[in-house]
Amino acid sequence: MTLDDLRVFVAVCRAGSLSAVARDLGCTQSAVSQHVRRLERETGTALVERQPRGVVPTQAGRILEAAAAEGISGLDLAVRQLRDLVDGHSGYVRVATGATTVRHFMSDAVVTFRRRHPRVSLEFRTVSSGRGSFDALADGTLDLAWITLGPPVRGIEQRAVAELPWVLAVPADDPLAERASAAAGDLTDIRLIRLPPNSASAAHLEAACAESGVRFTYDTSVADWDTALLLAELGVGRAVVPALPGLPVPAGGRLRLIPLPGLRPLPVGWAVRRWDALSPPARAFADIVENARARAA
CATH class of the missing domain: 3.40.190.290 (D-Maltodextrin-Binding Protein; domain 2)
Structure with missing residues (x-):
């Protein structure tokens, strides 16, 4: 059982398709199947159920997916934190938001952040739904998401920044x-x-x-x-x-x-997996956006 096996397995469970994961990874469907079969041999149980239009995790598969996703997220977080310890000014910040949000809420903050952290890669990603943002935060593929605040979501922390009439x-x-x-x-x-x-x-x-x-x-x-x-x-x-x-x-x-x-009014603000686990650059970007909004209010 390798970390790659677990990463591929989690991706298969979320996509519901071996071929879709193969396309994303740039490999063959057979290679994706090998990762899943290796896990099934080691666990001694079926982890996915093949259906006419894809696959779904079995009960055992859902248990392994939840544990693997949590472990992978924790490892990715640890690696980012180690990189930050070596060089606190480099790294990346991955933000889920759209062009409207960047234009109206973050334009000044982006300029300020780029001036203060010239070596940090700032990535803006469009996510089709709040649920998609929460999933991406939970598995570590996003650092921050700008959202319309709503009910509590397990494993996600929300922070209000503004209320818009x-x-x-x-x-x-x-x-x-x-x-x-x-x-x-x-x-x-x-x-x-x-x-x-x-x-x-x-x-x-x-x-x-x-x-x-x-x-x-x-x-x-x-x-x-x-x-x-x-x-x-x-x-x-x-x-x-x-x-x-x-x-x-x-x-x-x-x-x-x-x-x-x-x-x-409409409440908007940040969603993160854990504020105390954000990388220094991600925390800095969130703070700069909040401070810019507070000055404009």
Whole structure:
């Protein structure tokens, strides 16, 4: 039983496919199968069940996957910490976030971090869901994730950085454009641009509206807040979005942002596996982002 065997086995359990893991690793499916079979010989039990469209771990396989993932994560963490002990200014910081977050929350922090830590590799990765970010944090492939904060997640620590009030974005010639503020109830009969329905921010908005007894209707969907703002500016529709840093209220030009003070703000911040186990560069980046946000508030 080798560390490579365990790494491949964990990847197979998560992907549910031998061929997908083989593609990711740049090897043959037969080589991936050999890793799994070697573990099955040593444990004396079947660890995966072959199905017509992939594989799933058996009960024994789930036990080994959980233990292996925890052990691999711990080893990866130890290796990073050892590297930091040898050279505290090198290494890497891997952050799950999107372009909108970098633009509105981290642009100044990235410049400051790069000036202070020129030899540290800063990697931004797009993860399709909060669950995906949590899995990547747990297995050590990410250091930090910028998320919409939610209920506690086992094995993950969350830290609030900001609470973003909601605003209604409309074009300057919209009948609502001159309002100083609006209530959620004012939007009952208005069709809006929809945020991704599976996103945590959209779920938070739906919950905040439900608290006010309001259900929005939608006619357009977008993948991020900046696209929603652009479409509202172009007059394609109206959008309810968080008041992102750097966006004045009301906005200038062809866009107007109308505060919606009755809706519960959107909490955003960091998720990590363990704060006390972060590498020095990762901790420094998280702190710089938080400090930049505090100065801007």
